[in-house]
Amino acid sequence: MPLLAALLSENEADRADFVVTGDHRVGRHELLGWAAALANELAGRRIVAVHAVPALPTVVAVTAALLAGVPVVPIPPDAGELERAHILRDSGAELILSDDPGAGGACAVPTQSVSASRGTAGSVPPEPDPGLPGLVLYTSGTTGAPKGVVLSRAALAADLDALAGAWQWTPDDTLVHGLPLYHVHGLVLGVLGPLRIGSPLRHTTRPTPAAYAGNPGSMYFGVPTVWSRIAAAPAQARELRAARLLVSGSAPLPVPVFDAVRELTGQAPVERYGMTETLITVSARAGGERRAGHVGLPLENIRTRLVDEVGNPLPGDGVTIGNLQVCGPTLLDGYLRDGGVRPAELIDGWYPTGDVATIGPDGWHRIVGRASTDLIKSGGYRIGAGEVEDALLLHPAVHEAAVIGTPHLDLGEQVTAFVVADPVAPEELIGFVAERLAAHKRPRVVHLVPSLPRNALGKIQKKQLKAD
Template identity: 55%
Template sequence: MLLTSLTAAHDLERAVVVGDDALSRADLVDRAGRFAAGIDGDGPVAVHATASMDTVVAIAGCLLSGVPVVPVPPDSGPDERAHVLRDSGATAWAGELPDGVDLPVVRPGGTALAPREVDPEQVAMLLYTSGTTGAPKGAQLTGRAIAAGLDGLAEVWEWTPDDTVAHGLPLFHVHGLILGVLGSLRLGSRVVHTVKPQPARYAAAGGTLYFGVPTVWNRIVSEPESARALGSARLLVSGSAPLPATLFERIAELTGQAPVERYGMTETMITLSAPVDDRRAGWVGRPIRGAETRLVPAEDGGEEVPDDGESVGRLEVRGPMLFEGYLNRPDANAESWAGDGWFRTGDLAVRDAGGFHRIVGRESTDLIKSGGYRIGSGEIEAALMDHPGVSECAVVGAPDADLGERIVAYVVGEGPADALIDHVASRLSWHKRPRDVVFVNALPRNPMGKVQKKLLGR
């Protein structure tokens, strides 16, 4: 069973806390069982994934009864939501029914269904992930994959039932939902969801493990009193985006410990993490138990990528925590799988002799070939973000008759440009410095908030 702690003998009165709502594990099983009793058929069930106890109950009810669940972001627009419901084949809806959704709403039954024996190879969850183009794709995660990912993290993070996991991340992504909630429901730790990831709420949560993304950590260190309140925690984890080195150092200064950085995707769960006893700014660690990685030359027919901490390659991963493929997308599956279980992440990385990885960008937009070097724009962006005058930035390659491509940085912030160029050159290799800095009022973004680099310079 995926959520093993829910049928364990031990219990806590406030095992699951979401804002002002709290349930023991037994109460959660009862409510989840009554939710499951109201499901007519085998699903999938689309869950309006608000930051609420109702969301936790609905998702637990689906997983305990073997019905696939489709978490739907509450801020989804009507077109995106319609695509997710149509593509997933959702047969019912859980939560407040938005306009335009024509599905029966699950009404909890009066008698709870007992948890069922569920085939671990069955798809347990459909998580929709957006790329740079096209409609979101449904990543099919089995119960076995979710369990393997969580158990591997439990080992590297020394995560036990004695922990209290605290976070305020969305309940429709791997980070907030699977790690932040299902991890505790599997491993037996207490979980506190703060509803909103506000510094004061994190400070009051009493966690031993805190999960956050760089934006959350930046807000926390901007309120030093709240940051210092996390000093009693055992582990602070950052993911989902690169953590600037200065922010890494500021977290360590205020809390007394450096954060752990990790790497993963919707399709792969978390495959890389720094261990508890070796935390390095900008490095996302080694493969967790069961995961493997390889760096493929960034150019077909290129030389093997050496583990020197500098040479860039295409990151591919495999392991039991990977998804089963995209629903209804044979084209995307053919493009994403390299054979023999290897998944093309689309990310560029370097790896050192000790097996530590650093992510340097996305292959589709972030590989710059300049003066014979292959350079990932992500590490240049991370260096720029460490400058106090930079609020946002995006780095691209522009055609250059001499270099092939020259490095151009688009910056929301203050100059002068020479100071930013020198700042990068002082932190990275000389050939990785921007040749041009363009100051802009804002970066072009898609509806999901991702920077559209292809629109820069137009």
């Protein structure tokens, strides 16, 4: 089956508003013709970049490159000059697809207009080999320069099909979201999903509560920051009560936000887990249970396991924290390196995610966080930062919380919290947590801060937190 199966299907009825982005809309037939015309112009290119603004030309450009069998490198529209230059140079992109002639900045990569192909007739190229690269998504670069993750067309298709099954996603759905179009959540799930499954897409340009409330749909995608803001706007949250599915991902959803969304909309959010290198691998089900603080069960054809620091298997007892590894058809091909693809370093076919988690006897997963920042080893105990953060967020004065381990001469690491809150004494917060969790899990230090550093998807950047 073609990667963009619904877009290419002759059995699919045309819809005049198949894709809507802001004030712009396009029907299925027009989108296919426009993208096919641009695809013919891209034939023979080795790799192209797309200036991924939240607008219709981005959807068309990505679609065209995939139709042509040319790997796509999305570039964040707010990328700084150094980041943009690194992505273009590292990927070897031959062309930037954008209606903005200055999209390349100071880089000497030519820019080609997307809208110039609108209205031009073009035949659809033959479907490329599913094993070929489809997307090259660059990581956030938290451990060095951003790396180009190569994802095959087959991996993209496998993931979308698994999600369609888990979420009962069909052409009868209408998807609404306003997420960035250069990450897995907004681009793979939020654009390629509708083009494969056939559900109309309403991209709101920005993921505001008013925009979501003003666009009726059956499915809504958001990151925790989005759902937090929706929960803080009760009237707009209640406008989503007619939706079938509210999906949260890209970062842990705080339990208080989960509870507030459930109360206001009449349904609990569906949480899921994944990363650029693996796509989405674990999720709650549309027709099943949804547990606060948990991300669900492995998707179809995905296997997971927990291991310790030396690779020994750990029990799935719901308590033991271990390093999460995944295996399945959605894994990356590798990373771009020196004009080629360096295979991923798998362990007997398993990808080490770098995340720590627990797995219950019933298979339900709880993501503790990154092994490098969210697993705190203090006085011989292994403490998950997320559990402490959830406890802090139960305090009525606390709005946001981030917990890390900081050096301690006696304990090795101590639990240190950074909290955005109404006026409250740090000692009160320490005692509040100690009343709810084991004594060794309480923060030893609480820093009251005006804000927490976040990236474009709302993930807290813990490596930027500095203890006094």
